[in-house]
Amino acid sequence: MKRNMPxxxxxxxxDRGDLSDDLESWSAKRGVGLDLRTFTSxxxxxxxxxxxxxxxxxxxxxxxxPFLPEVLRWADSQLSDRMPTLLFGSGKEIEDDVATRQILGxxxxxxxxxxxxxxxxxxxxxxxxxxxxxxxxxRQHDQIAHSLRRARMQLFHGHDLDMEPPEGPPCGPPLPTTxxxxxxxxxxxxxxERAHIQAVIREQExxxxxxxxxGISYTSLWRRLx
Amino acid sequence: MTAIVPRVGYGPHEVSDARLSSPVAxxxxxxxxxTEPHVELFDCAELRDVLHGLVGPGCVHEHSxxxxxxxxxxxxxxxxxVTHARxxxxxxxxxxxxxxxxxxxxxxxxxxxxxxxxxxxxxxxDVLTDRLPETWADVLTRAFDFRALLMLELDHRCExxxxxxxxxxxxxxPPESLSDDLDSFxxxxxxxxxxxxxxxxxxxxxxxxxxxxxxxxLCNSAREAAQVLGVSPATLSRRQRRDIE
Numbered sequence: 001m002k003r004n005m006p007x008x009x010x011x012x013x014x015d016r017g018d019l020s021d022d023l024e025s026w027s028a029k030r031g032v033g034l035d036l037r038t039f040t041s042x043x044x045x046x047x048x049x050x051x052x053x054x055x056x057x058x059x060x061x062x063x064x065x066p067f068l069p070e071v072l073r074w075a076d077s078q079l080s081d082r083m084p085t086l087l088f089g090s091g092k093e094i095e096d097d098v099a100t101r102q103i104l105g106x107x108x109x110x111x112x113x114x115x116x117x118x119x120x121x122x123x124x125x126x127x128x129x130x131x132x133x134x135x136x137x138x139r140q141h142d143q144i145a146h147s148l149r150r151a152r153m154q155l156f157h158g159h160d161l162d163m164e165p166p167e168g169p170p171c172g173p174p175l176p177t178t179x180x181x182x183x184x185x186x187x188x189x190x191x192x193e194r195a196h197i198q199a200v201i202r203e204q205e206x207x208x209x210x211x212x213x214x215g216i217s218y219t220s221l222w223r224r225l226x
Numbered sequence: 227m228t229a230i231v232p233r234v235g236y237g238p239h240e241v242s243d244a245r246l247s248s249p250v251a252x253x254x255x256x257x258x259x260x261t262e263p264h265v266e267l268f269d270c271a272e273l274r275d276v277l278h279g280l281v282g283p284g285c286v287h288e289h290s291x292x293x294x295x296x297x298x299x300x301x302x303x304x305x306x307x308v309t310h311a312r313x314x315x316x317x318x319x320x321x322x323x324x325x326x327x328x329x330x331x332x333x334x335x336x337x338x339x340x341x342x343x344x345x346x347x348x349x350x351x352d353v354l355t356d357r358l359p360e361t362w363a364d365v366l367t368r369a370f371d372f373r374a375l376l377m378l379e380l381d382h383r384c385e386x387x388x389x390x391x392x393x394x395x396x397x398x399x400p401p402e403s404l405s406d407d408l409d410s411f412x413x414x415x416x417x418x419x420x421x422x423x424x425x426x427x428x429x430x431x432x433x434x435x436x437x438x439x440x441x442x443x444l445c446n447s448a449r450e451a452a453q454v455l456g457v458s459p460a461t462l463s464r465r466q467r468r469d470i471e
Contacts (some may be wrong), residue, residue: 082397107398120283129395134393137418141386148379155372156329157352165253165378171385172416172433175440180300182441184456185434186250191258192433193426199416200424213424 009055009132010035011125014045014071018065019088022118023058026125034125045072056128057083061099065115069102072109081135082108085126086121089113137169144168170198175177197224244280244366246304247291250374254304259383263370264302266295270312270333276357277308280366292320299328302379306331306369311353318348329369333357388415396421410438437470438462 011034015019020038027034037054039045042064057075064071075083087103089096090112110124111173144166151163173191176182183191198212204210211221228389237294244263246254251261264279265286277286289295295317299305306467310319311334321330342353351372352365392415413436423429438455445451452462 048430081393084397126420130421131393131396134389138386138389138393140380141389142238145379145382145386148375148382152327152372152375152379155368155375158352158368161247161250161371164249165375167253167256168382170416171257171381172388172413173413174380174384175437176444177342178300179444179454180297182444182454185437186456188437189430189434193430194258194434195416196426196429199418200426203417203419203422203424215425215427224266 009033009129010051010053011056011128012037012039012045012051012054014039014042014057014059014063015088016040017061018061019058019092022121023125026122031128032125042071046071048073052078054083055132056085056125057089058086058124060088061095064099068099072102072106076106076136084124084131085109086114086124087111091115101141136155141171157173172196193224197221234465242439244363244370246374247367250371252449253378254374257378259303259374259377261304261374263366264298264305264392266298266302266305266307268295268307268309270308270310272310272335273333273357273362274360276362280359280363294367296321296370304370304374306366306373308333310334311336314345314350318350325429327373329372344366348370348417384412388412389418391415392418392422411440431469434465 009032011023013023013036015038020036023034023036026032027036037051039050040063044050047066059068059071061068072085075085085106085108087099089099089112096113100111103111110120110127112124113121137150147163148165151161151165155161172195173183173188197210200214201207201210202211206226207221208218211218214221216224235332243422245251246263258442263281263285265281266274266289267277268289271288274288276288289297289298292313295307299321306329306414307317307321308331311332314332317330321328330346330349332342332350332353334355335357337355341453342350345353351369354361354365391412413433414429416422417424417429423432438451441455442448442451445454448462449459452459457463457465
C-alpha cells in the first residue's frame with residue numbers, strides 16, 4: 001500500500017449482516033486503517049448520535065428497510081460535499097427494484113446487487129479513499145491560495161510581507177486565457193512534467209517506485225530531479 | 227502551513243537590487259516559473275536611467291501606446307507598470323487596473339498633478355514624487371512580490387479546480403465537454419491516489435492536448451497556433467492526428 005493512501009477514512013455502515021467484517025478484512029489486507037462506524041438501524045444512523053463527518057457510507061437495503069429515502073435525504077442534507085455511497089441489494093426483487101428507483105439521479109451512489117463480486121467492493125472503497133484524498137488536497141490548495149491573496153493585499157496596501165509563501169503541493173501549469181500568455185509548447189510541457197514528477201514522488205514510497213509508476217528508468221528520474 | 231517568519235523588509239536597497247524577495251523567488255522557482263523581473267514603462271522617459279540601474283536595461287520595456295502595456299502585462303509573469311502622472315488616465319482606461327492585477331506605480335514629480343489617495347482607490351499601488359533609486363527599489367520589489375504572489379495563487383486555484391472536477395467525475399458527474407469555455411476546461415489534476423494516471427508520457431500527452439486545444443481556441447488559424455506554440459504547422463497537425471487515433 002502506498003503511503004498516500006489515507007489513514008483513518010471514516011466509513012459508516014448501515015447493516016445487520018457481515019458487511020462490516022468484509023470491510024474490516026479488506027482494510028487489513030490492503031493496510032488501510034478504515035474507521036468503521038457500524039449502525040444497525042436507520043434511526044440510529046440519522047439520529048442525534050449519528051456521525052456528522054464521513055468519507056463514505058455503505059448501506060444494505062435489508063437494514064435500511066422502508067427508511068432508505070430518509071437515510072438518503074439525511075446524507076444529502078448533513079454533508080456539504082457529496083459522499084461516495086454504496087447500496088447493497090437484498091436479493092429480493094421487489095425491495096431491490098424500489099431501492100434502485102430511489103437512487104435515480106444520485107450519481108454518487110454505487111449500486112451492488114446481492115452477491116456482487118468482491119472486486120466491486122474493492123473498487124468502491126478505493127474510490128471513496130481517492131475522493132477523500134482529492135478533497136484534502138483541494139482544501140490545502142484553497143487555504144494556500146487564500147493566504148497568498150491575503151499577503152498580496154497586504155503588500156498592495158504598503159505593508160511588509162509577514163509570511164513566507166508555502167511550498168504547498170505541486171500544481172500543474174494553468175492554461176493560457178489570452179494569446180499573450182501562451183508559452184512555447186516545449187516550456188509548458190516541461191513545467192507540467194516537473195510538477196507531475198513531484199506529485200508522483202509524493203504518492204510513492206520511494207524513488208524506485210516513483211520511477212516505475214512514471215514509466216521511466218530510475219536513472220532518468222534521477223537525472224530529471226537533478 | 228503558513229509559517230510566520232521574520233518580516234521581509236522593504237527598506238533601503240542597494241542599486242541593482244530591485245528583484246523579487248528571496249523567499250518569494252524560491253517558491254516561484256519551485257513552480258517552474260521564471261523569476262526574471264520586467265518593468266513596463268509608459269510615457270515616462272525621465273525614469274529610464276533609474277530603472278535601468280535597478281533592474282537592468284534588458285528588463286525595462288518602454289511603451290508609447292497604453293494598449294501595448296496591457297499586452298505586455300499578460301505576457302510577463304513578474305512585471306510592474308510604471309507611468310508618469312500625466313498619462314495615468316489613459317493607461318488606467320486601457321489596463322482596467324481593477325481586473326488586471328499588476329503593481330501600477332505612478333511618478334508624480336510635482337506632487338500635485340494627481341490626487342494620490344484617489345489613484346490608490348482606483349488601484350494604483352504607489353505614487354512617488356522623487357527619483358531616488360533607494361525609494362524605487364523598495365516599491366519595485368514590493369510590486370514584483372505582489373505579482374509573484376498572484377501567479378502562485380492562480381496556480382493553486384487552478385489545481386484546486388482540477389481536483390474538484392476530478393472528484394465530480396469520480397462521483398458520476400459527466401466530464402466537462404464544453405471545451406470552448408475558456409474558464410472551465412482544464413486537463414486532469416496532478417496524480418492523487420491510486421486511480422490517477424501516474425505514467426509520465428500519458429499524463430504529459432493529456433496536458434499537451436489540452437494546452438494545444440486551448441491555444442487553438444485563442445488563435446484564428448492552425449498556422450498562428452503553431453507559431454505561438456513554437457512548433458511547425460506539420461508538427462502540430464501530427465500531434466492532433468495522434469490524439470484522434
